[in-house]
Amino acid sequence: MKFTFKGAAGIAAAMALCAPVMATAQDLVMSIGSRGYGGMVERNIKAFEAANPGTSVEWLKVSDVPGDSRKLYVTGLTAKSPTPDVFAIDVIWAGEFAQRGWLEPLSDYLGADTIAAYNPSFLSAATVDGKVFAAPLYVDGTHLFYRSDLLEKYNIPVPKTWEEVIAASKTVMEGEGNPQLYGFVSMWAKIEGLFMNWLSFTGANGATFFDADGNVAVNSPEAIAATQTMVDMIYKDKIVPDSILTMKPDDARTLFQQGRAVFMMVQDFVYAPLSAADSPVAGKFDFTRNPYFEGHPDGHSTAMGGWLLAVNANSEHKEAAAKLVEYFTSYDAQLAAALDENRAPGRTDVYAAPEMEKAALLKKLGNDFAVGVVRPSATTGNLYPRISETMQTEITNALHREKTVEQALNDAETEINSILGK
Amino acid sequence: MNRTMNLEQRTALTGIGFVTPTVIIIALILIYPIIQSVVLSFGQSSIDGSEPYHFVGLQHYAKLMGDSQFWNALGVTFTFTALSIPLELALGIGLALLMNESFKGKGLARLAILFPWALPTALNTLIWRWMYNSDYGLFNAVALQSGLADRPINFLGDTSLAMGSMVVVAVWKTSSFMALIILAGLQSIPKDLFEAGRMDGMTKWQEFRQITLPLLKGPILVALIIRSMDALRTFELPFNLTDGGPVNATESLSLYAYKVIFDFLDFNFGAAVVVVQFLVIFAMSLIYVIALRNKD
Structure with a gap:
């Protein structure tokens, strides 16, 4: 009893000493x-x-x-x-x-x-x-990763535009004749990364989320054309696997690392795993800025x-x-x-x-x-998560051909305006 | 006479004493949140405190009625329930009858049947997501190599296939749960009923229709209630398998409420979604309970 009391007194004294320092x-x-x-x-x-x-x-x-x-x-x-x-x-x-x-x-x-x-x-x-x-x-940011060895094999210069990426993909896919090889992969699952992708594509065509007057411009002709290219890459050009619609960044990275894709647009974190000693594509890939559409060399395409x-x-x-x-x-x-x-x-x-x-x-x-x-998160503040969700939904609608591109983006514009209370 | 009254009273008192703590705990962790959700759904407030709570009446419910994503989620939830429950029931009865027979390796078979149910849903779902994958999944490898398909099938990425793929996972996982409850019912059926039936020259099918099935009505209804409530609030399955995609084709009510509350931080509107979901499940349970009562 006495001992405990002494102990407690000691602790109290120590605390008192420490207090000014604390x-x-x-x-x-x-x-x-x-x-x-x-x-x-x-x-x-x-x-x-x-x-x-x-x-x-x-x-x-x-x-x-x-x-x-x-x-x-x-x-x-x-x-x-x-x-x-x-x-x-x-x-x-x-x-x-x-x-x-x-x-x-x-x-x-x-x-x-x-x-x-x-x-x-x-x-x-x-x-x-x-x-x-x-x-x-x-x-x-996102960058365009490419298989430098394959481009060299077919004498294709590093593409600068989406038109060149699509053409190069077709040449390599035909030349290799491997049904397991895709032209382009990225993260087109319904995630934030899809919205980033869409901003890259539309920015590459000179489109912006808001126009100069601050109006929602997601359905501008430039944005519609760029989104149509995404849809066509799946169904018309067939350089993109259907599975891209369920891919997250690391799924795309896995395919590219297995040597099953010529191009990939994802964030720079993939550089380390791709160039690791045991990576099948180590030394066979490089990256460049995301492509732009012909006539828009200044297009802001790096999400x-x-x-x-x-x-x-x-x-x-x-x-x-x-x-x-x-x-x-x-x-x-x-x-x-x-x-x-x-x-x-x-x-x-x-x-x-x-x-x-x-x-x-x-x-x-x-x-x-x-x-x-950058994504329109500063201007939209606490409404941003909802806007991103709307964009992800409508872009997915277009990519799945549930709606035409124009209809999907028009719906997105209406919905975003109602979220913003315009 | 007086002594028996006292004993009855004392028994009642002991009973109340035992029940009270449970009732208090249930009230705290179950009833309070329900009331709180209802209160939240009728008001408007901001989670950062910049906007104090004020009553807005049915505003959130009115918005809900015009919200296409909500109707989609409600439709997805009903479709999922309507597709998975009958399949689970049919398979569950089949499995229960099988487990009720005596054969070699019965213990092992029972274990195998219960295994999917014992695994956590999230884990199950990840396994299935991998098998469904169209680039490196098991199903596509088999389908492509055997020539059943000439191009990869995108089970989870195709709007027309995703729901079916999700139902398969649910049926695979929970049929064994149905089977377990029905098996318990099966084992409580007196054997002499079957003996009597056989003496009357009943076929196996007649035995099943006229003895087994009527006596299983109770266990089947219990299993149905529990599973329907589960299905109506399914969350882990779409969350892990598809995250509601593609194009919200598998976005259940729970998943939608989760997004509204935790991603959009709109607690009031989210509460309205939850209250509607609560009413739907409540109505469903009521139907079952009435059905059960009629049986007795």
Whole structure:
């Protein structure tokens, strides 16, 4: 009894001693997937802690599947939880989260020149009412991967346009005579990736989601023509397998890696598995910017994705949290991530760094981002998930020939206008 | 006399004492959410608290009536139920009769029959998704190599095939559950009834029609109620097999409600979908219960 009392008194005394230290110390919680940013998270946290004595950062590892981590965040943010202080968000959530008041505006903490260095199309996705709510961490986009050995065999130059891709696919498929070989694969299942694909195709024909006056323009003649090409690739040109309608990115990657496709349009994460030592297509493939349609060499056809860092609006350490965001997105940290972990920087000035000459792969990826197209998530905010769902449904209707392309896109326009309350 | 009254009262009191905790728990985890869903469905609020709850009456239900995706989901749910339940029942009775016979390796057969039901739906579904795959799936490999098909069949990606493919998985998985309940019913039929039947010169078919089937009515109805309720709120199956596709051809009510609530974060409208689904299942159960009562 006596012993226990002494013990409790000792703990109380120790706590009293610690209390002043605890009050000044800042314990930040940062939430990001364990794979997404590779080994950079731990490196950056260590360096940040060393540079900011008294501040410690706890890494809360969340799922790398965006839908799962989104549900986790939404639950916590709805309950006004002060943690995590800093968290990684998918580019398409930025507008919605900011509109809901869950994010602290970073414009108040970061300098104008820091913000000016960030990738502009990414920044636009995180800007609401002129305020920046998240800082681009890394960027990824879709690219056209192709079998360089097959194109060489048939003396076909790397295609620049969709017309050339279709023609090249036919030549190779006929030449090889292998019924198991397809011309083009991608992720056309009813997923977010399908909407990204559609933006690539329509952007390649000079179409935009909203027209210059801000009206929904998903059924513009350019968009209809581009969507028709997608449909024709399945049923008329027959260079795409029917199964593309159930493919997710990794399904397409598997087929391409087995040597069963000439072209593939997916995100850059496939580069590592495709070039692995045991990959059947290692050394036999390359990638280029997504094709455009004839007459639209400036068409924005690289569907962009990626992650940003944001500060929780209910965080108790906003200042320190913003500093952490600034550190992760600083020139040096981003350059290190590019060189050591192949993560495409979220700021544009890093691409000009002399060291980037060594990172030829990343530089090439970055070039394609110049013709990037982001999803309309910033302007539509918390209505974006519903708009994406509508687009996925109507594009699928067209691809399955349940509706004509024109009818599907007209229906999409009507539905989106009603969602937006227009 | 007084003592027996007291004993009865005491027994009743003990009974109430035993039941109360359960009732409280059921009220908390079952009835409260139901009431909360109804309340949510009649109001408008924002999950981030920027818009406090206010009553909007039948607004969400009016929107629901004009929502083509809801009607599609309702149709998908009914179609799925109407296709899968009769097949499961027929197969379940067959399996139960089989398991009721004595033959060599009966234990092994019973185990094999129950196996699909014991596996988690999500796991089952992933196995089937792989077998259905049109590029590397088992079914297409067999169909193509045996010459049954000259091009891959896209079981899950074709709007006219996806529902059928989903029903096959459901039947494969849950027939054994039907069989299990019906088997229990079969074993409770007194053997002397069959003996009497045989003495009267009944054929096997007459035995089945006039003894087995009438006495199985109870177990069959129970199995039907449980399975219909399951089918009307099917979620894991379309979620894992097709994610509602292609073109919402397999999007069940549960899946639609899930999307509205967790993807669109529209809890009020989502609650309206859930309440309608609740009413549908409630009505269905009522029909069965009345049917059961008439039997007695």
